[in-house]
Amino acid sequence: MPLVTSKEMFKKAYEGGYAIGAFNVNNMEIIQGIVEAAKEERAPLILQVSAGARKYAKPVYLKKLVEAAAEDSGLPIVLHLDHGEDFEICKACIDDGFTSVMIDGSRLPFEENIALTKRVVEYAHERGVVVEGELGRLAGVEDNVKVNEREATFTDPDQAVEFVERTGVDSLAIAIGTSHGAYKFKGEPYLDFERLKKITEKLPGFPLVLHGASSVLPEYVEMCNKYGGDIPGAKGVPEEMLRKAATMGICKINIDTDLRLAVTAVLRKYLAENPAEFDPRKYLGEARNAVKKVVQHKIRNVLGCSGKI
Template structure:
């Protein structure tokens, strides 16, 4: 089975009122853990690659790993570029076999964002690739994306409609209160569901996307801290809020920080308990299992997409 685009995935997700997990990948063990979880849960799956991950692992290595995952699992997998910052990287990923790309022009003025996004859409659609745009800016840090709270802005519903109509994007990442990284809220966690409902009603049937949607699961934070970490005060998005968003037109939920925490917690624990180990397989195998179990939890309890193939 070849890689697929997100188009049919999102259509089913919107109609079924659930979301699809878009999990960031950096290496073989992360890909294996995610794919094994999706296969066991019979869930649709998006694997996404940031510019930083693409630079770290190299495009060709990631492509071959994802192709192996498709062949090994038999799953319909969408391979997506996360936070493409310019036309050139989107073009390289489209030409290099990705089936979906995100062009992030959210830092640009509205008209410039439209022009850049449309340029990517025109190139991608001619080649059968889907495109995600972004309107509004999330606070926080993820790879090269760094936005202060002062610079963050929520998505304007009226602008969202105009943006979608003028660019022809296939999905839209919106800002309603999530943020990148592990430190998402200083006070009581909250998402602007009133804004989400308005955007969804103004764009009926159109798939929306939430970035910065890791829940920063307490058990992984605690384990990281127990074995030498300093992740104090981290607070993610409550899982019940993400589940609700998936019933309101959000068809794609990005998950990265939770993967990093699950893997790091497992490796730190193993090396603390087995300080004599120096074979990477000894600590990467349980780390892969930790990712798998975390992803299965997300698929069942947050995304509600188990058994949706």
């Protein structure tokens, strides 16, 4: 099956009160684990590539791996650029066959963000590609995204309406309390559902996106630490909060940290318990299985998109 855009996916998700999982990919095993889970669950899928992933694996390798996944699985798969920082990287991905791109102008003043986003939208729409914009800034660290708490800002509902109307974006990433990385909350987890409700009411039917939405599953944090890791105090977004958000206009939920933690935890455990093993297929196979397990759990218990294709 050829790669698709998220247009129809988001329409069905919004109407059905569920979200599509957008999973960050870096290598073959991660892609295979995600896709095997989605195939078994009959779930639509977004595979997204960050600037860090492009640098690590080279764009052509990642694109061919995702194309192979679509061909092998028969699933509707979106190939999405995550956190494109300028017009040039968005253009390169569009020209290279991505079906969706994110232009992240959230670091810019409002008018500059609009101008940059509109430029990407115009180029993308002429070529049948959809665009995600961002308004408001998430705290945390992940790949090239580094924002401290002081610089983080929640999305203003009125600005969100103006931004969507003036740019023509197909979806909008908003800031309501999530953050990038494994350390999302110092105290009690909190998402501003009242703000989300206001944005949804002002933009009825419009797909919203939640970044920094890993739950930082305790079992993998504990496994990492048990086998030599040093990840104290990691805390993610409670899954019940994410499920609630999916019923309130959030159509795409980004998940990266949970996959990283699962891979690292299983690798640490396997190598500690099998010190004589040096066949990468053995331990990377275990990592692939861990990714599959996490993604199936997310599809069933968080996203609510199992059986939606």
